[in-house]
Amino acid sequence: xxxxxxxxxxxxxxxxxxxxxxxxxxxxxxxxxxxxxxxxxxxxxxxxxxxxxxxxxxxxxxxxxxxxxxxxxxxxxxxxxxxxxxxxxxxxxxxxxxxxxxxxxxxxxxxxxxxxxxxxxxxxxxxxxxxxxxxxxxxxxxxxxxxxxxxxxxxxxxxxxxxx
Amino acid sequence: xxxxxxxxxxxxxxxxxxxxxxxxxxxxxxxxxxxxxxxxxxxxxxxxxxxxxxxxxxxxxxxxxxxxxxxxxxxxxxxxxxxxxxxxxxxxxxxxxxxxxxxxxxxxxxxxxxxxxxxxxxxxxxxxxxxxxxxxxxxxxxxxxxxxxxxxxxxxxxxxxxxxxxxxxxxxxxxxxxxxxxxxxxxxxxxxxxxxxxxxxxxxxxxxxxxxxxxxxxxxxxxxxxxxxxxxxxxxxxxxxxxxxxxxxxxxxxxxxxxxxxxxxxxxxxxxxxxxxxxxxxxxxxxxxxxxxxxxxxxxxxxxxxxxxxxxxxxxxxxxxxxxxxxxxxxxxxxxxxxxxxxxxxxxxxxxxxxxxxxxxxxxxxxxxxxxxxxxxxxxxxxxxxxxxxxxxxxxxxxxxxxxxxxxxxxxxxxxxxxxxxxxxxxxxxxxxxxxxxxxxxxxxxxxxxxxxxxxxxxxxxxxxxxxxxxxxxxxxxxxxxxxxxxxxxxxxxxxxxxxxxxxxxxxxxxxxxxxxxxxxxxxxxxxxxxxxxxxxxxxxxxxxxxxxxxxxxxx
Ligand code: HEM
Ligand code: SF4
Numbered sequence: 001x002x003x004x005x006x007x008x009x010x011x012x013x014x015x016x017x018x019x020x021x022x023x024x025x026x027x028x029x030x031x032x033x034x035x036x037x038x039x040x041x042x043x044x045x046x047x048x049x050x051x052x053x054x055x056x057x058x059x060x061x062x063x064x065x066x067x068x069x070x071x072x073x074x075x076x077x078x079x080x081x082x083x084x085x086x087x088x089x090x091x092x093x094x095x096x097x098x099x100x101x102x103x104x105x106x107x108x109x110x111x112x113x114x115x116x117x118x119x120x121x122x123x124x125x126x127x128x129x130x131x132x133x134x135x136x137x138x139x140x141x142x143x144x145x146x147x148x149x150x151x152x153x154x155x156x157x158x159x160x161x162x163x164x
Numbered sequence: 165x166x167x168x169x170x171x172x173x174x175x176x177x178x179x180x181x182x183x184x185x186x187x188x189x190x191x192x193x194x195x196x197x198x199x200x201x202x203x204x205x206x207x208x209x210x211x212x213x214x215x216x217x218x219x220x221x222x223x224x225x226x227x228x229x230x231x232x233x234x235x236x237x238x239x240x241x242x243x244x245x246x247x248x249x250x251x252x253x254x255x256x257x258x259x260x261x262x263x264x265x266x267x268x269x270x271x272x273x274x275x276x277x278x279x280x281x282x283x284x285x286x287x288x289x290x291x292x293x294x295x296x297x298x299x300x301x302x303x304x305x306x307x308x309x310x311x312x313x314x315x316x317x318x319x320x321x322x323x324x325x326x327x328x329x330x331x332x333x334x335x336x337x338x339x340x341x342x343x344x345x346x347x348x349x350x351x352x353x354x355x356x357x358x359x360x361x362x363x364x365x366x367x368x369x370x371x372x373x374x375x376x377x378x379x380x381x382x383x384x385x386x387x388x389x390x391x392x393x394x395x396x397x398x399x400x401x402x403x404x405x406x407x408x409x410x411x412x413x414x415x416x417x418x419x420x421x422x423x424x425x426x427x428x429x430x431x432x433x434x435x436x437x438x439x440x441x442x443x444x445x446x447x448x449x450x451x452x453x454x455x456x457x458x459x460x461x462x463x464x465x466x467x468x469x470x471x472x473x474x475x476x477x478x479x480x481x482x483x484x485x486x487x488x489x490x491x492x493x494x495x496x497x498x499x500x501x502x503x504x505x506x507x508x509x510x511x512x513x514x515x516x517x518x519x520x521x522x523x524x525x526x527x528x529x530x531x532x533x534x535x536x537x538x539x540x541x542x543x544x545x546x547x548x549x550x551x552x553x554x555x556x557x558x559x560x561x562x563x564x565x566x567x568x569x570x571x572x573x574x575x576x577x578x579x580x581x582x583x584x585x586x587x588x589x590x591x592x593x594x595x596x597x598x599x600x601x602x603x604x605x606x607x608x609x610x611x612x613x614x615x616x617x618x619x620x621x622x623x624x625x626x627x628x629x630x631x632x633x634x635x636x637x638x639x640x641x642x643x644x645x646x647x648x649x650x651x652x653x654x655x656x657x658x659x660x661x662x663x664x665x666x667x668x669x670x671x672x673x674x675x676x677x678x679x680x681x682x683x684x685x686x687x688x689x690x691x692x693x694x695x696x697x698x699x700x701x702x703x704x705x706x707x708x709x710x711x712x713x714x715x716x717x718x719x720x
Contacts, residue, residue: 060403081198081199081202082202082285082325083325083407084322084323084324084325084326084402085402085403085407087321087322087323087324087325087402088322088399088402088403091322091399095438095441096437109325111199112189113186113195113199113203114325116321117319117321117322117324118321120321121321121322143178143182144175144178144179144182144319145174145178146171146174146175146178147319147321148175148315148316148318148319148320149315149316149317149319149320149321149391149443150441150442150443151321151322157442158171158172158175158315159312159315159449159452161171162169162171162452163448163449163452
């Protein structure tokens with residue numbers, strides 16, 4: 001079973017992914033693919049539904065921002081352990097557009113050893129890969145207490161700390 | 165020397181702890197092999213033919229005597245008593261044990277060193293001129309710029325999982341001694357017409373199987389915008405770089421396939437949105453970084469010394485050393501002394517623990533406790549008063565570190581090849597030994613003059629063969645070792661890729677082929693002042709080809 005970490009807490013799984021060919025429930029929280037969202041947005045905006053959108057890691061966030069900007073959750077894909085494209089998507093969502101909803105990571109890279117970097121890039125929801133121990137994962141956020149470069153977490157950089 | 169403050173130290177210590185945890189989880193079977201592999205690579209740890217190999221970072225090639233002693237200690241305690249300086253100014257150990265690596269990293273951290281991002285698809289060690297800060301032809305000292313870039317790149321959360329490795333080099337001098345345009349990003353520090361400092365930016369260079377000299381993508385970038393521009397390039401690359409084919413994943417392929425003009429547009433569009441953000445630097449940022457570097461108390465009037473000239477006149481062996489291994493310094497009366505790691509019979513770049521200790525001692529006694537590594541795999545004591553050069557030479561000579569061959573044919577570059585590397589097609593160290601033997605006579609070497617032979621055991625090109633005046637590439641033919649030869653490459657301001665001579669040579673004939681190339685050069689040059697490269701550019705391939713393949717049987 002997969003675990004969900006949100007804002008550094010282990011929480012109940014929510015926002016399940018709706019298969020593209022499944023009918024949406026009458027109410028509740030769910031995630032749909034970008035493709036589905038484009039097709040059925042009118043219906044999915046109905047009362048009682050809270051719908052997040054999963055975007056492929058190959059799209060330029062700037063091209064689709066207008067379509068997803070009011071969503072409560074944006075789901076980023078990390079298809080493989082070494083595929084880091086969605087890190088840049090997360091930063092554009094947070095830094096450029098000031099997106100305030102949940103940015104959730106899913107896929108093969110959502111493991112103990114990448115959570116710290118993901119959090120720095122503005123990801124705050126982690127759908128852990130099935131083999132991950134959530135208690136071990138929670139420690140990831142403590143790996144580093146300092147940062148050399150600015151990112152989406154607003155950490156005061158070493159350069160700025162030296163200045164003060 | 166850049167000195168860490170408590171922040172720098174804390175980050176390195178945290179990294180050691182993080183890697184210790186990863187190693188423990190791996191050894192306990194809790195971390196899959198391929199994932200541990202990616203993580204250990206980012207801590208400099210490869211697994212090669214016989215053992216793991218650890219690559220230690222030497223930012224922009226600057227090492228303190230204390231660090232050099234620690235490198236010696238590590239060679240002695242965890243390895244077979246030696247280390248190997250690489251073409252990216254780093255040092256590698258060929259025989260450490262996996263379980264001891266966290267201890268080695270902790271030892272390194274105790275002298276402000278690490279192996280962070282020396283491998284893996286992330287931003288690697290930042291390199292520059294090995295004469296930075298002492299060269300007379302330098303606009304400014306590039307090292308504070310390198311350091312500010314190093315800090316930005318270290319643990320950059322967005323760019324740790326790039327399509328492929330990423331190398332950045334800086335050049336601030338008229339003569340490029342850092343092969344700057346052969347990097348993923350090459351930064352030239354320049355002044356514009358208004359006299360303001362800034363950078364010309366090149367992107368998409370690299371060696372390997374598709375060698376490319378980087379095109380310029382921005383003529384002038386204002387000084388304070390360095391990091392935002394680098395971030396824009398990396399973001400475009402992270403998004404669009406190919407991930408479907410490892411051989412097409414470097415940024416050079418993206419730049420080539422997109423076209424430099426279109427690629428520049430993408431970078432500029434991204435940059436426009438971030439240039440005035442948090443990455444904007446201030447004069448105070450640079451000043452603070454520069455203040456971390458030791459100031460050197462040069463002794464005024466050092467050029468009044470007459471003993472140096474007297475020793476050159478009196479001792480012909482010393483004179484030969486001075487001619488090849490000693491270069492000028494911007495401060496009158498000081499010299500940069502090159503320590504040759506290319507003695508006959510030693511693999512290029514190899515150095516023993518005892519030799520490291522000697523170099524450290526000489527640095528303490530004569531060179532402000534600093535040493536530099538070069539991308540030609542030698543070391544430099546760059547701050548020696550001319551009155552002390554004779555003593556330095558004698559001490560180096562006693563330990564086999566004074567071969568007077570810097571820039572000559574036997575100062576060749578060669579990768580580990582079949583002796584250590586699991587990707588190799590052919591041996592390179594043995595060939596390099598034989599070449600060194602064949603050109604044993606120093607008189608011949610002087611006569612041949614400036615000559616860069618570069619050799620790699622396979623297409624990956626760790627030995628930079630494509631930019632050698634003579635390049636040698638190991639290829640595999642039905643399980644046998646063969647060698648392809650190129651002529652006319654250069655890694656300097658006139659960066660050029662070499663041209664293939666034709667069919668490759670077998671192991672028994674490769675050294676002979678090099679000898680024949682040299683014969684043709686000596687025969688064809690217009691005067692003793694015409695270098696090999698100049699002669700080749702003037703006469704072209706034909707005379708070389710004619711001589712090389714005169715006797716068909718040697719090549720196939
Ligand atoms: C023995 C283990 C080594 C292995 C397995 C190895 C592997 C590789 C590979 C696969 C590449 C090609 C990367 C690419 O084109 O994307 C490469 C390039 C390179 N390696 Fe190594 N290497 C080794 C040792 C070394 C050493 C000892 C040096 C320095 C003396 C070195 C310096 C370089 C350089 C400068 C490049 C070219 C980078 C470029 O394309 O710009 N490598 N190496
Ligand atoms: S060039 Fe090839 S053989 Fe030589 S070290 Fe690199 S990967 Fe190994």
